[in-house]
Amino acid sequence: MKQLLVVTALVTIVACNNNDKQKGVEQSIYKTTGSIERIDTALDVIIDSNAKAEVIAEGFQWCEGPLWVEKHNMLLFSDVPRDTVYKWTEEKGKEVYLTPSGYTDTIPRGGEMGSNGLLLDAKGNLVLCQCGNRQMAKMDAPLDKPAPNYISLAGRYNNKRFNSPNDATYNSTGELFFTDPPYGLETQSDNDPKKEIAWNGVYKVKTNGEVVLLVDSISRPNGIAFLPGEKQLIIACSDPEKPNWYIYDVAGDTLINGKIFYSTLHEKEGLKGLPDGLKIDSKGTVFATGPGGIWIFNSEAKLLGKIKLDESASNVALSADEKTIYVTNDMQVLRIKLRN
Numbered sequence: 187m188k189q190l191l192v193v194t195a196l197v198t199i200v201a202c203n204n205n206d207k208q209k210g211v212e213q214s215i216y217k218t219t220g221s222i223e224r225i226d227t228a229l230d231v232i233i234d235s236n237a238k239a240e241v242i243a244e245g246f247q248w249c250e251g252p253l254w255v256e257k258h259n260m261l262l263f264s265d266v267p268r269d270t271v272y273k274w275t276e277e278k279g280k281e282v283y284l285t286p287s288g289y290t291d292t293i294p295r296g297g298e299m300g301s302n303g304l305l306l307d308a309k310g311n312l313v314l315c316q317c318g319n320r321q322m323a324k325m326d327a328p329l330d331k332p333a334p335n336y337i338s339l340a341g342r343y344n345n346k347r348f349n350s351p352n353d354a355t356y357n358s359t360g361e362l363f364f365t366d367p368p369y370g371l372e373t374q375s376d377n378d379p380k381k382e383i384a385w386n387g388v389y390k391v392k393t394n395g396e397v398v399l400l401v402d403s404i405s406r407p408n409g410i411a412f413l414p415g416e417k418q419l420i421i422a423c424s425d426p427e428k429p430n431w432y433i434y435d436v437a438g439d440t441l442i443n444g445k446i447f448y449s450t451l452h453e454k455e456g457l458k459g460l461p462d463g464l465k466i467d468s469k470g471t472v473f474a475t476g477p478g479g480i481w482i483f484n485s486e487a488k489l490l491g492k493i494k495l496d497e498s499a500s501n502v503a504l505s506a507d508e509k510t511i512y513v514t515n516d517m518q519v520l521r522i523k524l525r526n
Contacts, residue, residue, distance in 0.1 A: 289318025317370025
């Protein structure tokens with residue numbers, strides 16, 4: 187009997203050791219980067235102070251527009267200079283998903299001509315901010331059989347071509363909101379000879395296809411997202427002279443009462459990155475890329491903390507259950523697991 191107890195104990199110890207080793211293997215699949223800066227105790231219910239950003243894919247030129255597709259358990263994201271959308275899955279890692287993704291003309295050109303922001307419409311179609319084609323477009327192919335066939339959703343305002351749509355979001359009625367800075371033009375500037383619109387605007391595409399100008403006063407509009415309830419819209423500005431997030435009240439076909447949600451003007455010295463892409467969860471938590479990493483706010487613009495990163499972060503995606511965020515971080519893609 188004693189021998190049996192000893193054997194049982196040894197088996198248990200070995201099993202525990204094996205489980206510990208397995209956990210160690212699972213924890214060491216990906217290298218990690220960054221750290222958590224806790225500014226307010228409210229951050230504790232959002233992310234653990236010991237959380238790490240896992241580097242799940244790397245080797246890109248400038249990655250952008252991450253989109254988690256729950257139906258296919260995959261992350262899509264753009265490598266803008268390479269004019270390619272990549273796919274990442276836990277099973278296979280990174281794979282080319284779609285190319286060309288943003289520029290389909292036959293005339294050679296340089297610059298950031300690929301797709302940028304990615305999103306799904308109400309029917310589950312992939313919608314792309316196409317920098318090179320200077321339009322918002324829908325992929326005319328199933329998600330599991332991608333093909334570079336595109337249907338334009340919006341390409342002009344008052345018969346003038348957009349600059350280079352950058353980021354976008356839908357509201358619950360199917361209206362498409364997007365930003366249009368000059369970064370996809372070859373010179374990436376307001377002086378580009380092919381720039382047709384004097385301003386860098388924020389637009390809405392109504393369900394009947396009509397394009398409405400919402401804002402023309404933000405110098406470099408970039409990331410865009412609704413707070414829960416869709417009564418307020420946050421827009422990032424990537425201008426080094428005005429590195430702010432703005433908030434507007436939504437009033438039909440207009441945005442009103444615009445003001446600064448938060449400014450990084452005096453908090454960006456020595457840090458890489460500017461306000462860029464952002465996502466907002468169902469509780470109103472704002473995950474915004476900015477100087478030095480990811481800035482985390484509540485819906486009242488209170489800064490709760492940061493995910494500090496060495497390289498410039500461009501955008502964020504939320505998993506369907508809002509327990510994980512994915513970050514496009516210059517030449518790499520990160521995954522950060524939040525609190526359950």
